[in-house]
Amino acid sequence: MKPPRFQYHVPESLDEALGLLAELGADAKPLAGGQSLVPLLNMRLARPGHLLDLNRVAELDYLTERDGGLALGAMTRQRAVERSALIRDRCPLLAQAIRYVGHLPIRTRGTIGGSVAHADPAAELPGVLAALDGRITLQSRSSTRVLDPADFFLGVLASAATPEELVTEIWLPAVPERTGQVWLEVARRHGDYALVGLGASVTLDGDGTISEARLALIGVGPVPVRARRAEERLRGEWPATSLFREAGRLVSAEIQPETDVHATSEYRRRVAAVLTERALAEATRQITRETVE
Amino acid sequence: MSAEVGAGSAQRRAIRVTVNGVVYERVVEPRLLLSDFLRHELGLTGTHVGCEHGVCGACTVLVNGEPARSCLMLAVQADGLAIETVESLAPDEERLHPLQQAFWDRHGLQCGFCTPGLLMLLKSFLAENPSPSEEEVREAISGNLCRCTGYQNIVAAALEAARLLREPVAG
Numbered sequence A: 001m002k003p004p005r006f007q008y009h010v011p012e013s014l015d016e017a018l019g020l021l022a023e024l025g026a027d028a029k030p031l032a033g034g035q036s037l038v039p040l041l042n043m044r045l046a047r048p049g050h051l052l053d054l055n056r057v058a059e060l061d062y063l064t065e066r067d068g069g070l071a072l073g074a075m076t077r078q079r080a081v082e083r084s085a086l087i088r089d090r091c092p093l094l095a096q097a098i099r100y101v102g103h104l105p106i107r108t109r110g111t112i113g114g115s116v117a118h119a120d121p122a123a124e125l126p127g128v129l130a131a132l133d134g135r136i137t138l139q140s141r142s143s144t145r146v147l148d149p150a151d152f153f154l155g156v157l158a159s160a161a162t163p164e165e166l167v168t169e170i171w172l173p174a175v176p177e178r179t180g181q182v183w184l185e186v187a188r189r190h191g192d193y194a195l196v197g198l199g200a201s202v203t204l205d206g207d208g209t210i211s212e213a214r215l216a217l218i219g220v221g222p223v224p225v226r227a228r229r230a231e232e233r234l235r236g237e238w239p240a241t242s243l244f245r246e247a248g249r250l251v252s253a254e255i256q257p258e259t260d261v262h263a264t265s266e267y268r269r270r271v272a273a274v275l276t277e278r279a280l281a282e283a284t285r286q287i288t289r290e291t292v293e
Numbered sequence B: 001m002s003a004e005v006g007a008g009s010a011q012r013r014a015i016r017v018t019v020n021g022v023v024y025e026r027v028v029e030p031r032l033l034l035s036d037f038l039r040h041e042l043g044l045t046g047t048h049v050g051c052e053h054g055v056c057g058a059c060t061v062l063v064n065g066e067p068a069r070s071c072l073m074l075a076v077q078a079d080g081l082a083i084e085t086v087e088s089l090a091p092d093e094e095r096l097h098p099l100q101q102a103f104w105d106r107h108g109l110q111c112g113f114c115t116p117g118l119l120m121l122l123k124s125f126l127a128e129n130p131s132p133s134e135e136e137v138r139e140a141i142s143g144n145l146c147r148c149t150g151y152q153n154i155v156a157a158a159l160e161a162a163r164l165l166r167e168p169v170a171g
């Protein structure tokens, strides 16, 4: 197999990359880790006239604390996130989720920005952004915008990025005090795209009641979905198995998964309920363990 | 840094890639995959090609020490980088690398199609995790498909190789 012919560009700075994009427009495709784009080229499902290789734009490869959270440059490798002690400490949800992104030799090349820009409905990173209300920065030669996940992810493999824009950074809030975060998913095989994936973040008040609950699911719709009704139900309540079971029922009622070759809609609803119940129990266990220690 | 050679529709670039310690300079089309560069340009056919879309792992090589799919990289992207392929493992014609020895002893291969990719993946994995559990080995090799062995003997070989690499036999 061979990709179709294209003109190859290797900018060495962000300015140069954005300048090229502005000139070449929709006929150019950015090449990040290549773990989704090169298969499309090999199968000739994508035929861009120009490839803009971002792998030498070193200024987009960083991982740092900023504004009470973590800023990750678009060209940060997924494997670097997996290895980062800072991520494990400040954003346990991302640290857990990243290990489900493909396989080890995919994550060594695959990038944060590429995964977000690709906007696969079963991809983990968009789910983490949705669960934590992260932010996505888009830059073109003439503008910079910062979007919420709900405004960025528009559909299956569709985002708000225009052909002249690059995803340059994502930002995630640091984990608050007395908070447990859990990523769970069900796939046919470890590393396959999720049939259903779930990110949960639970914060307990000083008196032990739930002050904040966040639940985001992937694989159950065209974009990552927040389970708002279940979150609402959990707030202000005491953690309890019966409450978590009810939250699971609410989640499976409020999502609208499709049936496809991998699983039926009904099966996905059932899995979502079970994962919700388990994730909530594990998240609260994490907090009680911490306070006991 | 790779330089453009000639103009027109068949744009070609001069690249300099270190493969198994040897520096190669070639002029290639940007669309040439690293896997095809290794096999067709350099004659290093130990790197196998199965699916060519990132799923099977047969083409796994080390890029600056990290395992990667050579079918998902362009040869021009390897400019200035160091690539290791399965040909780099055995010290000479007579002796095998401990990983290869373990695969031999534990029947970790049948047809051998998946083996080069698994060996290169495991080389880097065991360097980072010298004493993995069976479960960690299974997770590490989850992206490498084998249609023959049923994986049982690959896992046994990986654990045996880990032991051999931890306690090299004198001599």
Ligand SMILES: Cc1cc2nc3c(=O)[nH]c(=O)nc-3n(C[C@H](O)[C@H](O)[C@H](O)COP(=O)(O)OP(=O)(O)OC[C@H]3O[C@@H](n4cnc5c(N)ncnc54)[C@H](O)[C@@H]3O)c2cc1C
Pocket: A029, A030, A031, A032, A033, A034, A035, A036, A037, A038, A074, A100, A101, A102, A103, A106, A109, A110, A111, A112, A113, A114, A115, A117, A118, A120, A122, A123, A124, A125, A161, A165, A166, A167, A168, A191, A192, A193, A194, B053, B054, B055
């Ligand atoms: C076998 C296999 C299994 C996988 N399993 C999973 C999985 O379980 N979960 C998962 O999430 N992913 C999975 N992936 C995909 C992997 O995570 C990719 O790394 C990711 O989707 C794309 O990132 P990339 O850096 O490789 O981007 P590329 O493949 O280089 O690019 C993907 C797309 O995004 C565009 N793009 C890239 N960077 C930017 C940018 N900075 N700004 C604007 N546009 C940009 C490209 O033009 C292209 O359209 C798998 C891949 C393979 C091959």
Ligand code: FES
Pocket: B048, B049, B050, B051, B052, B053, B054, B055, B056, B057, B058, B059, B060, B069, B070, B071, B072
């Ligand atoms: S040939 Fe590269 S992963 Fe299958």
Ligand code: FES
Pocket: B108, B109, B110, B111, B112, B113, B114, B115, B145, B146, B147, B148, B149
């Ligand atoms: S030994 Fe035949 S595919 Fe693995």
